[in-house]
Amino acid sequence: MKFLKPAFFILILAFVVGVATTFALYYYMKPDLPSVGMLKDVRLQTPMRVYTQDGKLISQFGVKRRIPxxxxDVPQDLINAVLATEDSRFYQHPGVDPIGMARAVVNLILTGEKGQGGSTLTMQLARGFFLTRDKTYIRKIKEIFIAWHMEQLLSKQEILELYLNKVELGHRAFGFGAAAQVYYGKTVNELNLAQIATIAGLPQAPSVLNPISRPDRSIVRRRVVLLRMLDEKYITKAQFEEAVNAPITAKKHGAEIEFSAPYLADLIWNEMVELYGKEEAETGGYQVYSTxxxxxxxxxxxxxxRNLHDYDERHGYRGSEQQLWIPADLPVAVGNDKSSVMTSAISSEPWEEEQMLDFLKDYKTFESMQPAIVVRVNEKDITIFTRTGRYSTIDWDGLDWARKYIxxxxxxxxxEKASDIVSQGSLILIRQREDDKHWxxxxxxxxxxxxxxxxxxxxxxxxxxxGYSFYQSQFNRATQAKRQVGSNIKPFIYSSALANGFTLASIINDAPINQWERGTGNAWRPENSPxxxxxxxxxxVALGKSKNVVSVRLVRAVGLEKVTQHLARFxxxxxxIPKDETVSLGSGSHTPLEVATAMSVIANGGFLIQPHFVERIEDDYGKVLWKSNPPLACDPCDVASDNTQQTTATSEEHMDIEAMLAAELGSAQLPKDESALETAEPVRSAPRVLDADNAFxxxxxxxxxxxxxxxxxxxTYWQGTGWRxxxxxxxxxxSGKTGTTNDSKxxxxxxxxxxxxxxxWVGFDDMGRSLGRASRNQNLVNKNPQKFNFIGNAMIGGEDGAKAAEPAWIRFMQKTLDGVPQTKRPMPTDLVTTRIDRASGKLTQRTDHTSLFEYFAPGAAPTTYVSDSEFVDPADENSKQSKPLEDIF
Structure with a gap:
């Protein structure tokens, strides 16, 4: 008994000293501990995800992969696996588990090594958010204090949710949502028990326990997790046996991209970076839905x-990509200089399958094109070896276009035969045609x-x-390339003429212009094409036929200053905008986006809309932070109140960028405070820049x-330039308009x-290079004589807007308008229709082929009738135009 009393006092003293030391350490470290606000507003670093308007993922930006x-959302088996393995007493301890800590201390005394034991799930979370993985006593003490602090501020469910989303699990996957995607390409709810046990075992050492890098260690760790689940009675013995013997099925998966639209994704990424900054945009968890x-x-x-392939193929084959070996019967050169066997051959013997497969699997291609090696050349077909390790045949239908490019x-x-095109040993590119799936x-x-x-x-x-492929060139020609627009400018020139007294029936002299320029000593002779x-x-008719000299005469009649001011309206x-008469021929350079925006003014009846690409922005839990509210082409805009736009925001950092969002994305401002989380915004009208009559x-x-x-x-027959x-x-x-610049550049x-x-737009990136012309390819004509020269790679002659660009527009509209009923353009109520004479544009009482109905603005219809001396019957060869050309403007 005499020893008990001193021992008791020593214990009391040790307890007091321990408590005092703990409090002293706490107050010493308190300035370095995270603030209450930081703990209450813990934010996960989640990559930005960009979607199409209908919700298909097109890209993900950010180093850390996380799916909150x-x-x-978390299946109970996963929760059980994590708790059984990492912290079985999670719901009993206050953030620090005395039993676990005691076990860690005993391990330290017996082994002298600092193990990982003793850390509760809350402590691991504290370390992951605020500390490093350095094994020091001071870090461990901070970890304890932070964990205890977190338990005072957050519920157990909130802590568990944060842990499941925060923990690092290898291959840049953070959180179990991302791990399920990275390792299995699934959501957490689609995983089986073996897969759940595999990823639940990763937090201990994700780099050496993951099933991709170290499948052997992963199997051992999976068994440990399943044993813990069995011990805790979360699973049965039968479930254990099935899962522990399951094969490893993990393989690395990228982001679950559902649809490829890299130019669109890059455009939106640049806007988000400009608005939020790169780090915030890539880690803020924004889900951006495009329009x-x-x-x-x-x-x-x-x-x-398809259109670029058609253009390229009607201009000829530039030769195989490479000559891999030289067959004995091969002449000195095949195809053109690109495939010269004397310079590019790397073998004199045919390659074995393994050698070809190794070469092809690393050969980079873009879009739908694939590499292949020619192993046999027959009379009218070739046998190829593909990167899938298979042999295939390309028949004459897939070869006959390939005349030589000069x-x-x-x-x-x-x-005439396959050997005119390629040889055995040629590395070629192949593609599958969209219409008939023919290689x-x-x-x-x-x-x-x-x-x-x-x-x-x-x-x-x-x-x-x-462009053809984002992975070939990231330059976005739709929004960045300023190119001369050619005759695409003419609708706006003609609009200025209508605004200054001209009508659709006005007669203009389509005759050559020869103007002497004193300053240069040269004559300016604008010509029609042809x-x-x-x-x-x-x-x-002049606009339909795209008459260049008529466009010049209109600019002269209206006045250059008025014309340029009118163009700016669009x-x-x-x-x-060029400040000379070449503006009439499209010498100005504009982006396709600017041209499409200007064309929208004509299409919508006279309103200048704001092009935009983002429909809404959500946070990583799907809460709407911002929604577009663009001005509409209407005046007044009579829209029901239930169609008004809703705008939401959740924090001041989102509100700080409201003005920039409005300017960049063409939308209304975000609310000013949290009390305005769901504020109905009125529909806004776009500015009217053109009379409805003029646009129509x-x-x-x-x-x-x-x-x-x-x-x-x-x-009386005539074709518009875009008749196809x-x-x-x-x-x-x-409605439409072709456009072609000098030399078809x-x-x-x-x-x-x-x-x-x-x-x-179609052209070369090299602005000095012309699109040229294509001669007749009889092989292509023979395939479909009825459609020859109608659309595609069989067209001949000089390249222009109708041949090089319009086919892409037609194919787009064929799919987009499929099943869409025709809708007649609404005519402004004040317009009138009057029967006029085809030749003179004057009133007529005839109702035959010499007349037609034409639209006129109020007060602009002709008031005089065509006289007998002026009347021309196109079908009568003896009928002559009596009015001299020089008297006609």
Whole structure:
């Protein structure tokens, strides 16, 4: 008993000293501990995810992969596995488990090593958020204090949810939602027990226990997890036996990309970085929904790629990618210089399958193209070896286009047999045709293209294509490339003429212009393309036929200053509009997005909309932070109150960028305070920049520009430059305009329906290079004589907007408008229709082929009738125009 009393006092003293030391350490470390606010507002670093308008994931930005889960999203088996393995007394301890700590101390005394034991789940979470993994006593003490602090502020369920989302699990996966995707390509609810046990065992050492890097160790760790679950009676013996013997099924999965639209994703990423900053954009967990539906984006991508292949193939084959071995019967050179066997051959013996497979699996290609090696050349087909390790045949239908490329304006003769094109040992590219799934020889297109489609009523982008392949060139030509627009400018020139007294029936002299320039000592002779002149011509027909000299005469009649000011109404930067008469021919340079925006003014009846690409932004739990509210093409905008836009926000950091969001994305501001989380915003009207009458009349001229008009037998027949559109689409509710610059360096087609505007550009990135011309390829003609020269790679002659660009627009509209009924453009109520004489544009009482009905603005209809001396019957060869050309403007 005499020893008990001193021992008791020593214990009391030790307890007091321990408590005092603990409090002293706590107050010493308190300044370094996280604040209460930080603990209450713990924020996960979650990558930004970008979706199409219909919710398909197109990209993910950010180094850390995380898919946030609520505790309700997590299957109970996963919760049980984590608790059994990491902290079985989680719901009993206050953040620090005395039993676990005692076990760790005993381990330290017996082994002298600092093990991982003793850390509760809360302590692991504290370390993950606020500390390092350094094994020091001071870090452990901080970990204890923070864990205890967290338990005072957060519920057990909140702590568990944070842990399940925060813990690092290898291969840049943070949280179990991301781990399920990275290792199995599944959601957590789709995992079986063996897979759950595998990822539940990762927190201890994710780099050496994961099933991809170390499957042997992963199996051992999985067994430990399953044994703990069995001990805790979370699973039965039968479940244990089934899971412990299950095979390893993990393999590395990327982000669950559902749809490829990299140009669109990159465009949105740049906007988000500009608004939030790179670090915040990539870690803030933003889910960004674009305005672009996947269906229209896919239609545009396929149309652009097919169109570039068509252009490239009608200009000839540039040769195989490489010659891998030299067959004994191969001549000195095959194809063209690109495939010269004397310079590119690397073997004199045919390759074995293993060698070919190793080479092909590492050979980089883009989009739908795949590499293949020619192993046999027959008379009219070739046998190829593909990267799948299989042999396939490409028949003559997939080879016959490949006549030799000489220059952009010259092609060789049509091939007669397969050996005229490739040889054994050639490395070639192949692609599967979209229409019939037929494999054919191909090559990377040399030319470039851009495509932009907008909703003309609110400016929402419907498709964005910046080139053939983002992975080949990340330059977005749809929004960044300023190229000369050519005749795509003419609808706006004609609009200025209508605003200054001209009508669709006005007669202009389509005759050559020869103007001497004193300053340069040269003559300016603008020419039509082709150089054909019709003499007196109505305004409607002049635009439909894209008469260059008529456009010049209109600029002179209206006045250059008035014309440039009028063009600026459509959104063109006034500083970038040429201040000379070449503006009439499209010498100004603008992006496809700017052209499509300007065309929207005509399509929507005169309103300048704001193009935008983001529909809404959500946080990582799906709560809407911002929603677009673009101005609409309406005045007044009579929209029901239940259609008003809702805008939400959750924190001041989101509100700080409201003005920039409004400016960049064309939308309303975010609410100013948390009391305005769900504020109904009124529908706004876009500014009217053009009279409804003017917009309708220009659209009417553009409607006849994409069709055939008149009667062939009565000699009133004429074709608009974009006649293929109506012929192939079989619709009368489309309007459009071709565009071609000097030497065909830039080609365009822009067109629209009431609800969709689209612009296509085709050209070379090298602005000095012309698209050239293509000669007749009889092999292609023979395939489908009825459609020869209608659309595709069989077209011949000089490249222009109708041949190089319009086919992409047509193919896009064929898919987008499939099943969509035709809708007639609503005519402004004050317009009138009057029967006029085809030749003179004056009133007529005739009702035959010499007359037609035309639209006129109020007070603009002609007031005089065509006289007998002026009357011309196109079908009568003896009928002559009595009025001299020089008297006609």
């Amino acid at each position: 889960l609520t505790i309700e 672009v539906p996947s269906s229209t984006q896919l239609a545009a991508q396929q149309a652009v790629q 220059t952009d304006t010259r092609q060789g003769n049509e091939p 054919q020889l191909t090559q990377y297109p040399d030319a470039s293209s851009a495509f932009i489609a907008l909703d003309p009523h609110n400016g929402a982008a419907q498709a964005v294509i910046g 150089p054909e002149y019709d003499g007196p011509i109505r305004l409607r 959104g063109f930067d006034l500083a970038e 009349l220009v659209a009417e001229m553009m409607r006849t520009a994409v069709k055939t008009n008149g009667n062939w037998n009565k000699k 559109a109506s012929n192939l689409l079989q619709r009368d509710d489309i 830039d080609t365009w087609f822009s067109g629209f329906t009431n609800d969709l505007v689209a612009t296509v």
